[in-house]
Amino acid sequence: MAPVTIYTKSWCPYCSAAKELLGRKGVAFDEIEITGKPDERAVMIQRSNGASTVPQIFIGDRHVGGCDDLYALDGRGELDPLLAGGANVAG
Template sequence: MAHVLMYTSAYCPYCVRAERLLAAKGVTDIEKVRVDEDPSRRAEMMEKTGRRTVPQIYIDDFHVGGCDELHALDREGKLDPLLQG
Protein backbone atom coordinates (compact mmCIF):
# COMPACT_ATOMS: atom_id res chain seq x y z
CA MET A 1 0.00 0.00 0.00
CA ALA A 2 1.24 3.47 -0.85
CA HIS A 3 2.12 6.08 1.77
CA VAL A 4 -0.67 8.65 2.21
CA LEU A 5 0.05 12.08 3.69
CA MET A 6 -2.79 14.49 4.38
CA TYR A 7 -2.48 18.08 5.51
CA THR A 8 -5.58 18.60 7.59
CA SER A 9 -7.24 20.67 10.31
CA ALA A 10 -9.87 20.15 12.98
CA TYR A 11 -13.53 20.34 11.97
CA CYS A 12 -12.83 20.05 8.25
CA PRO A 13 -15.71 18.25 6.50
CA TYR A 14 -13.69 17.82 3.31
CA CYS A 15 -10.91 16.13 5.29
CA VAL A 16 -13.47 13.73 6.76
CA ARG A 17 -14.87 12.94 3.29
CA ALA A 18 -11.38 12.28 1.95
CA GLU A 19 -10.56 10.02 4.90
CA ARG A 20 -13.80 8.07 4.40
CA LEU A 21 -13.00 7.42 0.75
CA LEU A 22 -9.47 6.33 1.59
CA ALA A 23 -10.78 4.04 4.35
CA ALA A 24 -13.24 2.51 1.87
CA LYS A 25 -10.24 1.80 -0.35
CA GLY A 26 -8.50 -0.04 2.48
CA VAL A 27 -6.13 2.72 3.58
CA THR A 28 -5.71 2.24 7.33
CA ASP A 29 -2.68 4.44 7.95
CA ILE A 30 -2.79 8.10 6.95
CA GLU A 31 0.00 10.41 8.06
CA LYS A 32 -1.94 13.48 9.17
CA VAL A 33 -0.33 16.90 9.51
CA ARG A 34 -2.52 19.30 11.48
CA VAL A 35 -1.82 22.71 9.98
CA ASP A 36 -4.16 24.45 12.44
CA GLU A 37 -1.94 23.43 15.35
CA ASP A 38 1.40 24.42 13.82
CA PRO A 39 1.69 27.51 11.57
CA SER A 40 5.07 26.34 10.27
CA ARG A 41 3.40 23.21 8.86
CA ARG A 42 0.78 25.38 7.10
CA ALA A 43 3.62 27.38 5.55
CA GLU A 44 5.26 24.10 4.51
CA MET A 45 2.01 22.93 2.90
CA MET A 46 1.56 26.21 1.03
CA GLU A 47 5.14 26.13 -0.22
CA LYS A 48 4.82 22.51 -1.42
CA THR A 49 1.36 22.76 -2.96
CA GLY A 50 0.79 26.43 -3.74
CA ARG A 51 -2.58 26.08 -1.99
CA ARG A 52 -4.01 27.39 1.28
CA THR A 53 -6.92 24.99 1.78
CA VAL A 54 -7.11 21.59 3.41
CA PRO A 55 -7.05 18.78 2.80
CA GLN A 56 -3.98 18.56 0.65
CA ILE A 57 -3.28 14.92 -0.08
CA TYR A 58 -0.17 13.14 -1.26
CA ILE A 59 -0.03 9.52 -2.31
CA ASP A 60 3.64 8.65 -2.20
CA ASP A 61 5.22 11.59 -4.08
CA PHE A 62 2.11 12.40 -6.15
CA HIS A 63 0.18 15.51 -5.09
CA VAL A 64 -3.47 14.59 -5.49
CA GLY A 65 -4.81 17.95 -4.36
CA GLY A 66 -7.92 18.19 -2.23
CA CYS A 67 -11.04 16.15 -1.57
CA ASP A 68 -12.65 16.92 -4.94
CA GLU A 69 -9.54 15.82 -6.83
CA LEU A 70 -9.35 12.61 -4.77
CA HIS A 71 -12.95 11.76 -5.64
CA ALA A 72 -12.35 12.63 -9.31
CA LEU A 73 -9.40 10.22 -9.41
CA ASP A 74 -11.66 7.53 -7.99
CA ARG A 75 -14.40 8.19 -10.56
CA GLU A 76 -11.79 7.99 -13.34
CA GLY A 77 -10.49 4.66 -12.03
CA LYS A 78 -7.06 6.13 -11.28
CA LEU A 79 -7.11 6.08 -7.47
CA ASP A 80 -6.77 2.33 -6.92
CA PRO A 81 -3.57 2.03 -9.00
CA LEU A 82 -2.04 4.98 -7.12
CA LEU A 83 -2.86 3.39 -3.77
CA GLN A 84 -1.29 0.11 -4.82
CA GLY A 85 2.03 1.91 -5.16
Protein backbone atom coordinates (compact mmCIF):
# COMPACT_ATOMS: atom_id res chain seq x y z
CA MET A 1 0.00 0.00 0.00
CA ALA A 2 1.25 3.46 -0.90
CA PRO A 3 2.06 5.73 2.05
CA VAL A 4 -0.52 8.47 2.67
CA THR A 5 0.19 11.86 4.24
CA ILE A 6 -2.52 14.36 5.08
CA TYR A 7 -1.91 17.91 6.29
CA THR A 8 -4.72 19.06 8.57
CA LYS A 9 -6.02 21.55 11.10
CA SER A 10 -7.95 20.20 14.08
CA TRP A 11 -11.10 22.29 13.52
CA CYS A 12 -11.38 21.57 9.78
CA PRO A 13 -14.51 19.64 8.71
CA TYR A 14 -12.98 18.83 5.30
CA CYS A 15 -9.97 17.30 7.06
CA SER A 16 -12.33 15.17 9.15
CA ALA A 17 -14.23 14.04 6.04
CA ALA A 18 -11.03 13.10 4.21
CA LYS A 19 -9.75 11.16 7.23
CA GLU A 20 -13.12 9.44 7.53
CA LEU A 21 -12.97 8.22 3.91
CA LEU A 22 -9.43 6.94 4.36
CA GLY A 23 -10.48 5.25 7.61
CA ARG A 24 -13.43 3.52 5.90
CA LYS A 25 -10.97 2.13 3.40
CA GLY A 26 -8.70 0.86 6.19
CA VAL A 27 -5.88 3.17 5.13
CA ALA A 28 -3.24 4.13 7.65
CA PHE A 29 -1.98 7.67 7.15
CA ASP A 30 0.51 10.13 8.54
CA GLU A 31 -1.34 13.19 9.78
CA ILE A 32 0.58 16.44 10.04
CA GLU A 33 -1.42 18.97 12.05
CA ILE A 34 -0.25 22.44 10.99
CA THR A 35 -2.15 24.73 13.38
CA GLY A 36 0.40 27.14 14.86
CA LYS A 37 3.24 25.41 13.01
CA PRO A 38 4.48 27.77 10.29
CA ASP A 39 7.38 25.51 9.35
CA GLU A 40 5.08 22.52 8.72
CA ARG A 41 2.65 24.76 6.81
CA ALA A 42 5.52 26.02 4.63
CA VAL A 43 6.51 22.43 3.82
CA MET A 44 2.89 21.64 2.89
CA ILE A 45 2.66 24.66 0.60
CA GLN A 46 5.95 23.79 -1.07
CA ARG A 47 5.03 20.11 -1.54
CA SER A 48 1.63 21.03 -2.96
CA ASN A 49 2.95 23.62 -5.42
CA GLY A 50 1.37 26.54 -3.61
CA ALA A 51 -1.84 25.13 -2.16
CA SER A 52 -2.42 26.71 1.23
CA THR A 53 -5.78 25.25 2.28
CA VAL A 54 -6.28 22.09 4.30
CA PRO A 55 -6.43 19.24 3.92
CA GLN A 56 -3.64 18.61 1.45
CA ILE A 57 -3.33 14.91 0.71
CA PHE A 58 -0.42 12.96 -0.72
CA ILE A 59 -0.48 9.33 -1.80
CA GLY A 60 3.06 8.16 -2.29
CA ASP A 61 4.79 11.10 -3.98
CA ARG A 62 1.59 12.21 -5.73
CA HIS A 63 -0.24 15.30 -4.51
CA VAL A 64 -3.92 14.45 -4.93
CA GLY A 65 -5.25 17.76 -3.56
CA GLY A 66 -7.92 18.30 -0.95
CA CYS A 67 -10.99 16.54 0.35
CA ASP A 68 -13.12 17.10 -2.76
CA ASP A 69 -10.29 15.77 -4.93
CA LEU A 70 -9.99 12.66 -2.76
CA TYR A 71 -13.73 11.96 -2.99
CA ALA A 72 -13.66 12.60 -6.76
CA LEU A 73 -10.86 10.05 -7.17
CA ASP A 74 -12.94 7.57 -5.21
CA GLY A 75 -16.04 8.32 -7.26
CA ARG A 76 -14.14 7.64 -10.50
CA GLY A 77 -12.80 4.35 -9.12
CA GLU A 78 -9.22 5.66 -9.16
CA LEU A 79 -8.55 5.93 -5.43
CA ASP A 80 -8.24 2.23 -4.57
CA PRO A 81 -5.66 1.50 -7.32
CA LEU A 82 -3.70 4.60 -6.31
CA LEU A 83 -3.71 3.53 -2.67
CA ALA A 84 -2.56 0.07 -3.75
CA GLY A 85 0.47 1.68 -5.35
CA GLY A 86 -0.72 1.73 -8.96
CA ALA A 87 1.50 4.05 -10.96
CA ASN A 88 -0.72 4.10 -14.05
CA VAL A 89 -3.71 5.88 -12.53
CA ALA A 90 -4.58 9.03 -14.48
CA GLY A 91 -4.07 12.38 -12.84
